[in-house]
Amino acid sequence: MTDLERRQDRSPVPSGWDYAPAPEARDIVTLQERYGLFIGGELVDPKSGEYFPTLDPSTEEPLAEVAQAGKEDVDLAVRAARDAFENGWSDVSPPERAKYLFRIARILQERSREFAVLESLNGGKPIKESRDVDVPLSAAHFFYYAGWADKLEYAFPNRRPKPVGVAGQIIPWNFPLLMLSWKIAPALAAGNTVVLKPAETTPLSALLFADVLRQAELPPGVVNIVTGDGRAGAELVKHEGVDKIAFTGSTEVGKAIQRELAGTGKKLTLELGGKAANIIFDDAALDQAVEGIVNGIYFNQGHVCCAGSRLLVQESIYEPVIEKLKQRLTTLRLGDPLDKNTDVGAINSREQLEKIKELVASGEAEGAEIYQPPCRLPEKGYWFVPTVFTNVAQSYRIAQEEIFGPVLSVLTFRTPDEAVEKANNTPYGLSAGVWTEKGSRILSMAQKLKAGVIWANTYNRFDPTSPFGGYKESGFGREGGLHGLEPYLDFDESDARGG
Ligand code: NDP
Numbered sequence: 055m056t057d058l059e060r061r062q063d064r065s066p067v068p069s070g071w072d073y074a075p076a077p078e079a080r081d082i083v084t085l086q087e088r089y090g091l092f093i094g095g096e097l098v099d100p101k102s103g104e105y106f107p108t109l110d111p112s113t114e115e116p117l118a119e120v121a122q123a124g125k126e127d128v129d130l131a132v133r134a135a136r137d138a139f140e141n142g143w144s145d146v147s148p149p150e151r152a153k154y155l156f157r158i159a160r161i162l163q164e165r166s167r168e169f170a171v172l173e174s175l176n177g178g179k180p181i182k183e184s185r186d187v188d189v190p191l192s193a194a195h196f197f198y199y200a201g202w203a204d205k206l207e208y209a210f211p212n213r214r215p216k217p218v219g220v221a222g223q224i225i226p227w228n229f230p231l232l233m234l235s236w237k238i239a240p241a242l243a244a245g246n247t248v249v250l251k252p253a254e255t256t257p258l259s260a261l262l263f264a265d266v267l268r269q270a271e272l273p274p275g276v277v278n279i280v281t282g283d284g285r286a287g288a289e290l291v292k293h294e295g296v297d298k299i300a301f302t303g304s305t306e307v308g309k310a311i312q313r314e315l316a317g318t319g320k321k322l323t324l325e326l327g328g329k330a331a332n333i334i335f336d337d338a339a340l341d342q343a344v345e346g347i348v349n350g351i352y353f354n355q356g357h358v359c360c361a362g363s364r365l366l367v368q369e370s371i372y373e374p375v376i377e378k379l380k381q382r383l384t385t386l387r388l389g390d391p392l393d394k395n396t397d398v399g400a401i402n403s404r405e406q407l408e409k410i411k412e413l414v415a416s417g418e419a420e421g422a423e424i425y426q427p428p429c430r431l432p433e434k435g436y437w438f439v440p441t442v443f444t445n446v447a448q449s450y451r452i453a454q455e456e457i458f459g460p461v462l463s464v465l466t467f468r469t470p471d472e473a474v475e476k477a478n479n480t481p482y483g484l485s486a487g488v489w490t491e492k493g494s495r496i497l498s499m500a501q502k503l504k505a506g507v508i509w510a511n512t513y514n515r516f517d518p519t520s521p522f523g524g525y526k527e528s529g530f531g532r533e534g535g536l537h538g539l540e541p542y543l544d545f546d547e548s549d550a551r552g553g
Contacts, residue, residue, distance in 0.1 A: 073387065076394040078181045083172045085258070088119040091127055091281060092264040094134040095274025101126040106283075108257055111178040112391050112400035112435040120257045123280035128249070128289040131278040135220040135247040136295050138275030143247055144217060146273075148204035155200035155242060157270040162193040162235075165266065169259060173231055174391040176258040178400030178436070179354050181392050191516055192235035195534075198518035199243035202539060206244065209536055214546040217245030218321060219297035221542060222290040224311075226303045227253035227402050228357040228458075234260055236533045237300050238277060239518075244542035246298070249278045251290050253303075255403045257281040288314075296320065298541065302359070305456075305481075305527045323531025323541045325359065325523055327456040328484030330505065331477035332362030332513060335470075336371045338489035342511065344378045347462070350487060350513040352386060352398055352440050356460040357406070359528075360485035362513055364453060365464045366473050372466050376444060383427040383440055390432075398460060401436040410438050410459035417443050417452035422463070448479055456482070470495065474502040483525030487513045506532075 088105060090097040102124030107116040123131070162169065166189045173184040206215045221241045225233035230252055241248050252260040260279050267277055280286050284307070291299055291311050298321035301311055305326040315322050332350045334343045350362025367375050391399035401407040418424055422443040431437040438459055446453050446463045453463050467473040477486055486505040488496050496510040506524045509515060516522070521537035523529060531541050 073395040075390075077390060078167075078171055078174075078185075078392045078394060080171060080175065080392060082168050083175065085118045089121060089257070089261050089281070091121050091123055091131065092261065092277075092279035093127070093131045093275075094278070095268070097261075097264065100124065101130070106254070108176060108255065110175050110435075111255070111402055112432070114434050114436075117176060117258065120261070120281045123251075123282040123286040123289070125289050128280055128286060128293060129295075131249045131280045132220060132222070132290070132293045132295040134275035134278050135249050138273060139217075139219055139247040142273055143276050144245060146245075148206065148245075151242065151245060152200045152203035154270055154272050155196050155203060155239060158266055158272070159193045159196035159200060161266045161269050162189065162196065166190070166193070169231060169262065171392065172262055173259050174399070177227065177230060177256045178391050178402050179357075180396040180399045182394055182396070183354060187516075188229055188232045191518070192231045195232075195235040195239045195518045199239040199539075202536070203243040206539070206543070209539065210543070210545065212547070215244070215543040216546065218542055218544055219246060220295055221246045221248050221298045221300060222293065222296040223248060223250045223300045224287045224290065224303065225250065225252055227256040228354060228359070230256040231259040231263065233302055234263060236302075236538075240533070240538045241300075241542050242276065244539050246542050247276050249280060249290060249296070251280050251282065251287045254283040291315065298322070300531075300541065301325070305529075308529060321541060323523075323533070324529035325531070325533060326484075326527060326529040327458075327482055328359045328361070328524065328528050329364060329454065329456055329480040329482045330360055330362050330485040330487065331364045331366050331473075331503075332487040333366040333467075333473050333477060333489065333499070334368060334371065334375060335488075335490035335492075335495065336368040337491045338511070339491070340371065340374060340378060343489040344375065344382055346487060346489060346511070346513040347379060348382055348386070351462045352460050353514055355399055355401055355438070357402055357458055358514065359456075360507060360514065360522075361458075362485075362487050363457060363462060364477075364480075365462055366476055367464060367466050368473075369466045369468050376442075376464065379442060380425055380427070383425075383442065386427070386440055388429055388431070388437065388439070398440055401438050401459065404436055406458065407436040407438060410457055410461065413452055413455060413457045413459075414441060414461060417446070417450060417461075417463070420447070420450045420452075422446045422450060422452060448476060454480055470499065474499065478504045481527040484523075484528035485509070
């Protein structure tokens with residue numbers, strides 16, 4: 055036995071291990087005190103004259119002031135997009151269009167650290183997620199759609215695809231840069247111009263993206279960015295100069311947009327909420343499944359539309375799964391989003407924190423059993439301890455409503471049919487997870503689950519080549535893959551067949 059082994063042998067099992075702080079340097083990001091609106095290739099003062107502060111949700115410190123776009127501002131942005139579409143962009147040859155997209159993708163890669171730090175600062179998500187997921191996937195979307203820009207005729211043979219015109223795009227706060235990329239990359243690849251409205255609480259990465267567009271020398275007006283609250287989004291939706299609306303956000307606002315657009319002839323895609331079931335069968339590899347459960351609900355503090363927020367466990371393995379899960383929860387590190395060791399960051403806003411608290415209180419009041427690991431929350435900022443509810447009935451609000459926070463509701467089942475019935479028993483249909491070693495069971499479950507995306511023995515995997523979208527109240531239309539181009543194209547099929 056060596057000296058070292060002898061020493062290790064005698065040492066007591068350490069309790070209260072702590073990681074040394076490993077903060078990512080913040081100074082790679084240079085913030086302006088105040089930002090205008092990005093219209094016609096320039097940051098301009100809003101005609102509304104209004105600005106509002108945007109915060110770091112982990113400290114509540116203001117980061118910058120951002121413009122509130124009014125009706126006149128949205129109108130200017132739509133006119134700039136129309137002008138760019140009709141006087142230049144629609145004549146740009148497809149290979150040239152592709153070049154711009156490739157450039158944007160490469161610049162995103164070159165500036166990835168800056169984007170990752172800014173995304174964590176403004177949104178509260180752990181840097182390891184913005185660094186390893188949000189930013190690389192955003193670049194991947196631009197690379198992917200750059201590849202399609204000059205192959206649309208092959209992608210849609212005999213259908214004569216042509217751009218729709220001006221796309222109005224409204225995105226949420228949970229993946230600000232990634233949602234921007236999901237929207238802008240296919241729109242440009244298909245030859246459209248864009249007016250994008252980022253979420254009120256997370257506008258900064260979109261404004262940094264405006265600088266990427268300048269660097270890429272994208273012609274002015276092809277992409278315009280109007281910041282502001284929901285009023286700016288509503289103005290964009292009803293503007294007559296917009297040909298297509300793409301929206302990601304809550305089901306409530308999605309329904310309002312659908313009502314507003316009914317009868318206008320504008321194209322619409324909606325990517326709304328979810329209440330996904332993550333289903334664990336008794337033959338699953340349990341340790342891997344537990345990692346999948348944790349990733350499914352605590353990734354990005356549960357601010358994920360496809361989060362595995364309902365865990366369905368086969369009754370025979372309920373106890374070991376819950377025990378392993380609780381044990382794993384005690385090892386999650388909650389804290390400074392810029393620390394490279396952080397697993398769970400800050401809740402995005404005070405409003406969202408209040409919503410989570412309200413739904414958690416309803417779970418306790420309705421009779422579910424709550425578990426939260428010992429965890430010290432920072433004094434400032436918006437935080438919520440990773441939470442598991444057991445003893446949950448299907449009718450409880452925490453089993454039906456989207457919490458959009460780090461809160462898991464556990465239910466059990468005995469047979470595959472019961473699992474399907476429970477999984478489908480919500481108004482949503484965005485995603486699901488199945489954990490089993492049987493391939494045939496995966497295929498049979500995938501056919502019966504009413505969800506747009508079904509992961510097998512993994513969770514929250516995203517790829518630009520793969521379409522994403524929902525059924526029922528989770529919306530319609532697909533983003534990603536070839537399907538993601540269709541909403542940005544009109545087809546002239548009769549003409550194509552005729553000649
Ligand atoms: P919203 O649906 O309100 O926000 C999504 C986007 O729509 C934001 O840019 C928002 O602007 C904008 N918006 C708000 N009102 C209108 C309107 N009338 N017309 C057009 N655009 C509008 O979601 P919230 O941020 O309010 O979050 C509420 C809940 O929605 C969350 O708790 C969560 O459950 C769910 N949600 C689901 C998401 C998903 O990906 N499925 C994403 C975000 C939220 P602004 O930010 O200024 O309000």
